[in-house]
Structures are given as structure tokens and as C-alpha cells.
Amino acid sequence: MTHTNDDTKSTTIATVDTDDKPDTVVDDGDTLAAVQPADTPEADGKSASGADDENAPAAEADDDAGTPESDDASPASDDAAQETPEIPQELPVLPVRDVVVFNYMILPLFVGREKSVQAVDAALNGSRYLMVCTQHDEQVDDPTPDDLHHTGTVVMIMRMLKMPDGRIKVLVQGVTRAHVDAFTSEEPHISARVTPMPEVDSGPLTVEQEAMMRTAREQSEKILSLRGISTSEIMSVLNSVDEPGRLADLIAANLRMKVSDAQDILECVDPVARLELVNKQLMKEAEVASMQAKIQSMAREGMDKAQKDYFLREQLKAIRRELGESGNEDEELEELARALDIAKLPRDVRKEADKQLRRLAAMHPDSSEATVTRTYLEWLSELPWRKLSRDRLDIRKAKVILDEDHFGLDKVKDRILEYLSVRKLNPDSKGPILCFAGPPGVGKTSLGRSIARTLGRKFQRISLGGMRDEAEIRGHRRTYIGSMPGRIIQSLKQCGTRNPVIMLDEIDKIGADFRGDPSSALLEVLDPEQNWSFSDHYLNVPFDLSKVMFICTANQLDTIPAPLRDRMEIISIPGYTMQEKVAIARRHLVPRQATSNGLGENEITIGDAAIETLVRGYTREAGLRNLEREIGSVCRKLARRKAEGSKGPFRVTPALTQKLLGAPRFLEDEHEKELLPGVALGLAWTPYGGEVLNVEVSPLKGKGKLILTGQLGDVMKESAQAAVSYARSRAEELDIDPGFAEDRDLHIHVPAGATPKDGPSAGVTLVTALISALTGRPVRSDLCMTGEITLRGRVLPVGGIKEKILAGVARGLKHVVIPAQNAKDLEDVPADLLRRIEVHLASHIDDVLPVAFKPN
Numbered sequence: 001m002t003h004t005n006d007d008t009k010s011t012t013i014a015t016v017d018t019d020d021k022p023d024t025v026v027d028d029g030d031t032l033a034a035v036q037p038a039d040t041p042e043a044d045g046k047s048a049s050g051a052d053d054e055n056a057p058a059a060e061a062d063d064d065a066g067t068p069e070s071d072d073a074s075p076a077s078d079d080a081a082q083e084t085p086e087i088p089q090e091l092p093v094l095p096v097r098d099v100v101v102f103n104y105m106i107l108p109l110f111v112g113r114e115k116s117v118q119a120v121d122a123a124l125n126g127s128r129y130l131m132v133c134t135q136h137d138e139q140v141d142d143p144t145p146d147d148l149h150h151t152g153t154v155v156m157i158m159r160m161l162k163m164p165d166g167r168i169k170v171l172v173q174g175v176t177r178a179h180v181d182a183f184t185s186e187e188p189h190i191s192a193r194v195t196p197m198p199e200v201d202s203g204p205l206t207v208e209q210e211a212m213m214r215t216a217r218e219q220s221e222k223i224l225s226l227r228g229i230s231t232s233e234i235m236s237v238l239n240s241v242d243e244p245g246r247l248a249d250l251i252a253a254n255l256r257m258k259v260s261d262a263q264d265i266l267e268c269v270d271p272v273a274r275l276e277l278v279n280k281q282l283m284k285e286a287e288v289a290s291m292q293a294k295i296q297s298m299a300r301e302g303m304d305k306a307q308k309d310y311f312l313r314e315q316l317k318a319i320r321r322e323l324g325e326s327g328n329e330d331e332e333l334e335e336l337a338r339a340l341d342i343a344k345l346p347r348d349v350r351k352e353a354d355k356q357l358r359r360l361a362a363m364h365p366d367s368s369e370a371t372v373t374r375t376y377l378e379w380l381s382e383l384p385w386r387k388l389s390r391d392r393l394d395i396r397k398a399k400v401i402l403d404e405d406h407f408g409l410d411k412v413k414d415r416i417l418e419y420l421s422v423r424k425l426n427p428d429s430k431g432p433i434l435c436f437a438g439p440p441g442v443g444k445t446s447l448g449r450s451i452a453r454t455l456g457r458k459f460q461r462i463s464l465g466g467m468r469d470e471a472e473i474r475g476h477r478r479t480y481i482g483s484m485p486g487r488i489i490q491s492l493k494q495c496g497t498r499n500p501v502i503m504l505d506e507i508d509k510i511g512a513d514f515r516g517d518p519s520s521a522l523l524e525v526l527d528p529e530q531n532w533s534f535s536d537h538y539l540n541v542p543f544d545l546s547k548v549m550f551i552c553t554a555n556q557l558d559t560i561p562a563p564l565r566d567r568m569e570i571i572s573i574p575g576y577t578m579q580e581k582v583a584i585a586r587r588h589l590v591p592r593q594a595t596s597n598g599l600g601e602n603e604i605t606i607g608d609a610a611i612e613t614l615v616r617g618y619t620r621e622a623g624l625r626n627l628e629r630e631i632g633s634v635c636r637k638l639a640r641r642k643a644e645g646s647k648g649p650f651r652v653t654p655a656l657t658q659k660l661l662g663a664p665r666f667l668e669d670e671h672e673k674e675l676l677p678g679v680a681l682g683l684a685w686t687p688y689g690g691e692v693l694n695v696e697v698s699p700l701k702g703k704g705k706l707i708l709t710g711q712l713g714d715v716m717k718e719s720a721q722a723a724v725s726y727a728r729s730r731a732e733e734l735d736i737d738p739g740f741a742e743d744r745d746l747h748i749h750v751p752a753g754a755t756p757k758d759g760p761s762a763g764v765t766l767v768t769a770l771i772s773a774l775t776g777r778p779v780r781s782d783l784c785m786t787g788e789i790t791l792r793g794r795v796l797p798v799g800g801i802k803e804k805i806l807a808g809v810a811r812g813l814k815h816v817v818i819p820a821q822n823a824k825d826l827e828d829v830p831a832d833l834l835r836r837i838e839v840h841l842a843s844h845i846d847d848v849l850p851v852a853f854k855p856n
Contacts (some may be wrong), residue, residue, distance in 0.1 A: 092119035100262035119189035145183035207634035242513035247273025316412035339381035392456035393424035430528035441623020452501035465506035470516025474537035508554035508714030575622025617664025622689025678773030682765030685800030690807030702745030710750030763789035797821035
């Protein structure tokens, strides 16, 4: 069990291994490695021959704790043991988790906790002595004096090294046992008044003591023999130690046992009693080792055919390795088993994993089924079954982040902050699934990124546009090579945590065919009452999705199935006003495009007037994508000038904008100053924002036929028929020839015929254009309108009021007619938008006509 090193005159104890007691594991994963042998430290306490803290394996104590991976310990020489060091009365205290330090032993420690680092610094700035005390409970991360044993070991810091990860590595040597008389402080580190407990001189060895020491040596030799370890050198070291206490400490420092048992040995001052405690531990270990040897002998005697086949397979693997063929299957299985241990799978999942691991061990490694099973186990080991990121629920900071990332969108940001506030007050709450609905380019996806940044979570985006295969959500059955989990499980693996922010983009564009309906699969994913046990077809075991924050985006809501829409809270993002677009371009778009095109932020300035020119003349959208493209185009052209030798800075004016980009694609005065009779301007909502539509009616000689052109949907066709019926029913009151339906055909046309148009909002515009055509009175050209009508002339409410008003303002129109029941929707319209257009409320068509035929 020992060996003698004649050159350095130091002693080293070898491992006393116990198979029935595995190494303890610290939560943070740090371990205490082997203690290296060393000679007597130099007088200044800074070095020891035979031990180099920069090269030797280190005893890790992130949070100042470690777990023995190897039981090698090294005492200092006898001269060092006999020295009586001058130890101050008050010392800094270093708590450790699951290791007990004995006298004379030299071992390296990693120190990571702030208080522990302060304690080490205090020791280095003073006497270099530390009081090492073991915690009662190793799970406590921030121990107080009540959490520590009052008996420990005074150690001397021999060397210190700062690590790249912020921790420090110290090489310490046990000097003497000591007892804590009183803890004097807890900040900035724990300090205590200590009383050294010097080794009691047992005097000349008695026959009983000699017998106990011989028993300890024999038990050690027996254990090593049962383990098949060479004992000659080790026993020579043990035989050279002739002090009971020193022999007890030497064996105890290298014997695996519970922390409580080791602490009892440390607290025992009487060397003979201490050796007796060590003997009891050795006897237990010898019994266990004997029983293990007996079991192994019985197993060898009762070896059956399956075991013989196993050994033959092992021999075959060795032969294949010698031939240069694949022969590392056993190593792969061991790696898989270790990975599954680290993953901390739930009990049911681990049961399935162990079953598949046993099946894999019995398969031929080159078979296709082995490949499928191996891939499956890798997926199980790499998923974050228990890993959670900590939420940062600082509402004020969240508001700052949202304001930095997004301009405007006050209602949306308020709803997000409400959501985060509820999560802060009730972390276990099952919040709704948010769905951002609005035109492209309004910032739906970037809002999701901002939420993830606010929470401190990982962000993952899944595009659902065009998805038709249910397996994309639920995964493929594990029946063939190449099968994979669904996109949800893949995203969790990429994030590495069980609570990321996952954005399901374009949820309104999911399709369905013979391969299944992905929207139906999403019902389970987005239901907080079900997704805690989400079952992926590939995994075939439940996975908890309840901690995932799902956010959906959509351009329109009509195509989302009703059951799926019912699981989401819709937050509408209609679009931006001119002022908002200018502010966003100035704060975000211009700096980003300037940097991406090689220009410094100070080398280009685009004034507000130039941005307004870009918005009005070169873009016609609710979002910002085209505006950013145009700004990028301006930056590229200026970058070319810079590359050709022009010196900045460049100031972009409206005139320079037109010179760089050419003639505007959209004209501010695109609408006619005067409309011809039979023409009216209507407003329509599209998934891409509001639009202004021209509605034209032309009466022709005929027999009352109604002609509809312009790609009109069924709803608009019905609105046109209702408009004609209303005009016929009130012909006399409207000064219309009552016989127009018999001797005239009516041709109703909505230009831009290549674009399908449908929706219940064109009735008022159709009636106004029809009356204008039949009476010859022109509709004012600065007026747009929206609303549906009944046969009795009532104006019905419609949706998309903000988007429609936004489109009217963008066209430079001054008046808009909306249904009176939509007055409540004006609260969502920015005040600066309402100042640029006058809103007229109409509950009947009679309220529309005076406004429509009023001179400009």
C-alpha cells in the first residue's frame, strides 16, 4: 500500500479503493483530483519539492469544494511534522464541501466563491495560514458559521495561481488540527479565533498499540491484494511510519469513506483512539473487498454461454483493432452511458434509454438498426432535460430594452411588460401564447428577439411558412435511417436550455396535405395544459414544453384554424405613421445600413426631409423593409463614391436622393385633382397594410345588365348588387332616372385587375360611385371611404381602420368616411395621423352623400 522514495525521503500512500462506494459528485461538477507528494516546504512556505501546482492535478473547490477522484495523498517529511509553526490566533476560514483535510497532506484547491476568494486573499496578505472547515451539508452554496464543523485543519498556502475563468488555484499543506473557539466575522469572508490541537505524544509504543498498528498494515495489505495491486513498495512506506497518529492520518487521508466518518477521525485527538477508528473503517473495507472477490469467483465458475460469447466478442474486437478495422464500439457505449448520466434524464426516459443501450450492446455494430439506435441515444443525451436558464425579470430594464429596440408600438410593449410582470410575480403561471399579427416589416420577429433579450433566454426562430408535413412538428417515426425529431425538439437541442423563447413564424401560412396537418400538431404544442408531456414521434417519450415561451407571428388571421387561434392572444401591429418611420430610420436603419456598406456613422447623414422623400416617393408599405432597402441603395452609391476617392462626410438631401435613386416611383399627387363622375376612392385592408382603391362605374345603353370586372371576389360582387338595388329603391330621392335599370347597362370596374380583391368594406364606395355616375355629379377627389351597406342604406362597421386611415394619409387625402360604429377604433390611431385627415362618421348612406359631393 506504500512505497519509499529514497531520493526525496518522502512517503506516498496509494489508493485504497472501495467499489461499493462511488465518488461523491458535486452539483457544480467540480472535482478534487489526486493530491501530489511533496517534500518539506521551504522556510518561506512558497514551494515544495516534488509538487508543482501548475502541472499537478488540482483539487477543485469552485464554491470551495471538491470530490476525490483519486485517493493519493502525500504527507510532508517528518521534519516538517515536528516543527511547531507560529499560527495567529485569528485566521480566515475556507469552507469546503465534501472533503476532510488531514495533517501533513499537500493538495491543490480551486477556489471560486467570492467569500472564499476573499479568505485566500486575506491569508496571502497576512500569515499565509487558513482554517479549512468542512460543511455539514455540501449542498449549501453560501455557508454561514452554523453550516461548518468547528474542528478543522490549519493549512499553509504554498502557491497561488489565478485561472482564466476567474477562479484561483492554491496549493496548501495541512499544518495542524485546530478547533474554532468563535467565529469573529462573516464579511467580506468568514474569520474565526482558533486553538491549535497539537499531536498528543503517546510515549513508547505498548504491545497493544504495536498490535493495532500491525493490524492496520495487514488490513491495508489484504485490501490491496484483493484488488490485485502490488503491495511491496506501499507496505515499505507504511512499515516506516512508527507513530500511531501519523499512521492513522496517512491511511485516513487516502481511504474512501463518508465525510462524517472522516470528520470523526479528524476530531479524535488521541492518536491511539484515532488509529482504532481507522482500523474499523479498514475492517469494513476488507469485508466488502472479500465479498466482491467471492462474487467474482462465483461468477467465473458459473459462466454460461452468453458470457462466453461476450468474451469471444471482446476478443474479436481486439483482433479487429489489430487489423485496423473498427473496434471502438465498447468505448462508444461507455461514452453514451456517461453522456446519459450527465444528461440527468427523468426516470421513465432513463428506463427507455437503458433498454435501448442494452439492445445496442447486443447488436452488430455495422447493422442499420444499430445506427438508428445509436443516433436515438445521442439525441436523448444531448437534449436539455433539466437545464434551465435563469430569467431576468427586471421590468424597468425590460422597458428600456424594448424602447431601445423599437420605436412606437406602445400598446404592444405595454402588453409585453404586463406579461413579464405576471411572470415575475407568479413564475409558475401558465401565460397565454402571444401572436403578433400585422403586415410584413413591422417588427414582429424583432419583438420576439427583444423579449428573449429582456428575459435573458436563448432565442430560436422556426419558420412555418409552407409547412405541410405533420412530422415537421411531431418528428418522424424511428423506423428508418435518417429519421429525426420535429422542429420543436431540434430547436431545444440547439438552444441547450428547456426554457428558450421560440418564435413560430408565419403561422398563418401552414398548409395540409396527405402527410398530415401541422396546425393540428401545434394544438398540443401551444396548449399549456397539454405541452408538459409533449410526445415527439421520434423520441417516443414525453418532453416538458411548459417552460418554453412560444410567440407566433402572422400576416392575416383568416387562414389560421379556429382551434389554433383560440389558443393564442392576438396582438395587432398595423403599421407605422410617417413620423414613426422617420424616427425609426434615423435611429436604427441608417446606422445599420451605413455600417453594413462600409461607411462610418459620421460619414453619412440623411436628413428627415430626405427620409420623408424616400417614404413618399419610393416606398408604399405599412412596414419598413422597402424603406431599409432604399436606404441601403443610397448608402451603396455613396460607398462607391468613397471608394473612388470622394471624401465625406456625405449629407443626403431630397434632391440628392432623387439624383441617386432616379425618379420617384410613387407621386404624392398621384390622385387626380378632380374626379370624373362615376369614380370614388375606397379603402381596403390587405395583409401588407391598407390600400386606396379606385372604384369606377360607367352607365351604358343596354337592358339593365350588370358587368363586374377587376378580379372581384364574391363578397364585393354581392356589395355591387346591393348598391344597385339600393339606388333603384331610392331613385327618385337621389334624382336618378327610375328607368335606368331597364335601358342601361352598368359596368363596375376596380382597376389593378391582376390583384384579387374581396372583403366586406366596399359597399359605401360602390354606392357613392354608382350615384355619381347616374347623376353626373363628381365625388370630391380628396375623400376616401370605407364601410359596408345594407339594402336599407345602413352603414355597417368594418375592420382595419388604422391601416386604412394610414393608407389614406400616405396618398395625401384630406377626408375619410368610416362607419359610426368604428369610432372606438380611432383610439388606436395616432393623434398626429388624425391631425392630417378629417374623419367623418356615417351610420347611413345619407350621411355619406353630403360629404362625398361637397366641393373640394
